Amino acid sequence: MKNLELNKIDLATLINISRWNLSLTNADDVKTYLAFIRGKKDISDYFQNFIGCADKTTATESSTKLKNALHSYCSENGYDNAKTKEKERKVYEYCQYCSKNKKEIQLSHISTIIDDENPNSFAEYASNEKFSVSEIIKYDSKTLRTLKFVEYQSEDLSIRLNKQMIGKTAKIDKIKKILTFTNISDELIAQFDK
Structure with a gap:
C-alpha cells in the first residue's frame, strides 16, 4: 500500500515491532511501542482502552x-x-x-x-x-x-523574538543583564511616541 487515506479511518495504530519485542522482555524499560495515527474523526478513549493502551x-x-x-x-x-x-x-x-x-x-x-x-x-x-x-x-x-522563538512575559514586559536575531539585531549581555536591539523599524520607534 502506497497511500493511507486518513480521512477514511477512525483510528490507525503504528506498532514498532522491535520495541514491542523489547517490552516483552524488559517491561519496565520499554513502554512506548504504539503510536496512534488519526484520521479526521476523533479517537475514542474506549477504543484505546479496549486494545490495552495504558500509556497515552x-x-x-x-x-x-x-x-x-x-x-x-x-x-x-x-x-x-x-x-x-x-x-x-x-x-x-x-x-x-x-x-x-x-x-x-x-x-x-x-x-x-x-x-x-x-x-x-x-x-x-x-x-x-x-x-x-x-x-x-x-x-x-x-x-x-x-x-524558533525566545518568549518571555511578565507583568511589565512581553517579548517574542526569532532566535535568528540573537547575536545580530538582538544582543544580550548576560553579566550586565542588558538586552539591546539594533536596526529597529520606524513603526516600533513610533510606538514610543504615543
Missing part, C-alpha cells in the same frame, strides 16, 4: 521529547549555535506546516531535515529509550514554538 502520551509530552532529543543530538554531534538554530527553525516550520494542513508529523521526515546525508541517524537517536520519541509526533504549539 500528551501532545506536550510528545513535543517536549522531540525538542529534548533535538537539542541533545545537535550538541552531541558538535553542531555550532548557528547550525543548531537553523535545524530547530526547519523542524519547527515542518511541524507547523503539518499541523496547519492536518498531516501527521513524522519522525523519519524530521530525521531527514536534520541530516539529509544520514537520514535515519536522528530517528534512531530520538527513538531510543532515553528520549522515546514516537514515529508520529503530537503537535503542541507552545512547546515547539521555542525551537
Whole structure:
C-alpha cells in the first residue's frame, strides 16, 4: 500500500515491532511501542482502552521529547549555535506546516531535515529509550514554538523574538543583564511616541 487515506479511518495504530519485542522482555524499560495515527474523526478513549493502551502520551509530552532529543543530538554531534538554530527553525516550520494542513508529523521526515546525508541517524537517536520519541509526533504549539522563538512575559514586559536575531539585531549581555536591539523599524520607534 502506497497511500493511507486518513480521512477514511477512525483510528490507525503504528506498532514498532522491535520495541514491542523489547517490552516483552524488559517491561519496565520499554513502554512506548504504539503510536496512534488519526484520521479526521476523533479517537475514542474506549477504543484505546479496549486494545490495552495504558500509556497515552500528551501532545506536550510528545513535543517536549522531540525538542529534548533535538537539542541533545545537535550538541552531541558538535553542531555550532548557528547550525543548531537553523535545524530547530526547519523542524519547527515542518511541524507547523503539518499541523496547519492536518498531516501527521513524522519522525523519519524530521530525521531527514536534520541530516539529509544520514537520514535515519536522528530517528534512531530520538527513538531510543532515553528520549522515546514516537514515529508520529503530537503537535503542541507552545512547546515547539521555542525551537524558533525566545518568549518571555511578565507583568511589565512581553517579548517574542526569532532566535535568528540573537547575536545580530538582538544582543544580550548576560553579566550586565542588558538586552539591546539594533536596526529597529520606524513603526516600533513610533510606538514610543504615543
